[in-house]
Amino acid sequence: MRDVVEKSGLNRRRWLSGAFAVAGSAFVAACDSVTHNPVVQQALRMAHGLTYRAQRLILPREALAPEYAEHEISPDFKPNGSTNPMASDYVALRDGGFADYRLEVGGLVERPLSLSLAELRARPSRTQITKHDCVEGWTxxxxxxxxxxxxxxxxxxxxxxxxxxxxxxxxxxNQQEDGPRYYESIDLVDAFHPQTILAYDMNDQVLPVPHGAPLRLRVERQIGYKHAKYIRRIEAVESFDHIEGGNGGYWPDRGYQWYAGI
Known part of the structure; x- marks a missing residue:
């Protein structure tokens, strides 16, 4: 199974990783023009919609990302994005060993949840060895x-x-107390995918702070910036209109694609 998926997706993954790296550099270099040019924004939205629909049409909903053997685990897994949040509420949890951490689940749900790490560990779980593809070009x-x-x-x-x-x-x-907090989102296809998990362990150890402790998202069929770290709450919504910039994520609000499937 792995060989079939690996062969069919390898070239696509390599191309997308390189394309995202180039796009990220271009975005940084031309941020203002992308942000303020309505023609460019409309073109990006149209391209994004086409990519999203094509992925959903071509790939089976439960098609698995490639999984690997223990000996293939990277000896030095580079942490991406933030590596040690300085917000006071996070620092207090970190210094207390996350004993008081609770994951809040709300929004459009019938039964809102508030789960401790112990309660999360008691829920149905999955272990998987997968490749992380970063927008910067590394894996x-x-x-x-x-x-x-x-x-x-x-x-x-x-x-x-x-x-x-x-x-x-x-x-x-930006590591400021009042700075915009990171957020991300996925649709229900990815949310219910068998490899989409809320990870609390990495490489058979408790998830370390640089990699998102106490809880991070693993959504294995998408690029790295979709794998939100340091999760504090989850909300089910009908649209993104009322959330930050209205594009469904910290980086999508700044010009990146919302759907980053690979």
């Missing part, structure tokens, strides 16, 4: 264990109007 292989997001959402009971799952995080990339 690493790691072993992840975490609660199945699908099981958490089923326990909460999504309301019929729910279309997306939003992840709100503790980290602000």
């Amino acid at each position: 690493s292989i790691g072993k992840w264990t975490g609660a199945k997001l699908s099981a958490i959402l089923e326990e909460a009971g999504l309301r019929p109007e729910a279309k997306y799952i939003v992840f709100y995080c503790y980290d602000a990339l």
